[in-house]
Amino acid sequence: QAPLVESGGGLVQPGESLRLSCVASGFTLGYYAVGWFRQAPGKEREAIACISSTDGSIWYADSVKGRFTVSRHNAKETAYLQMDSLKPEDTAVYYCAADWGLGVTSIKSVCDMPHDDMDYWGKGTLVTVSS
Numbered sequence: 001q002a003p004l005v006e007s008g009g010g011l012v013q014p015g016e017s018l019r020l021s022c023v024a025s026g027f028t029l030g031y032y033a034v035g036w037f038r039q040a041p042g043k044e045r046e047a048i049a050c051i052s053s054t055d056g057s058i059w060y061a062d063s064v065k066g067r068f069t070v071s072r073h074n075a076k077e078t079a080y081l082q083m084d085s086l087k088p089e090d091t092a093v094y095y096c097a098a099d100w101g102l103g104v105t106s107i108k109s110v111c112d113m114p115h116d117d118m119d120y121w122g123k124g125t126l127v128t129v130s131s
Helices: 107-112
Strands: 004-007 010-012 018-024 032-039 046-051 058-060 068-073 078-083 092-100 125-129
Touching: 004 092, 018 032, 018 092, 018 125, 032 068, 032 078, 032 107, 046 068, 046 107, 058 068, 058 107, 078 092
Parallel strands: 010 125
Antiparallel strands: 004 018, 018 078, 032 046, 032 092, 046 058, 068 078, 092 125
């Protein structure tokens, strides 16, 4: 089984909401910072939100700030991305990733790091926003 498995994607209309889940297996998610990324057709994968494993600090990309909310439930080995007021430009494959979180001083640095350097990745879930 993949170390991270995303779910919750689907087809929604503009203005609607979705909640994505990211479940970890084989490691303790509580020790890891979690990032959410997306890749739209023909575009590079981009970081949209990261959440710390220690102090709860969070970073959002400007494109989703105020509409998306990242959270985590360590006892359930799960992270979430609540997406509200969805727009057609949010259409993408959404991925979660995890990187060792102890010692991280800036949660933004987790979202800025080279993607290949992150410890674990999921395979993604497709979100389509269309009327």
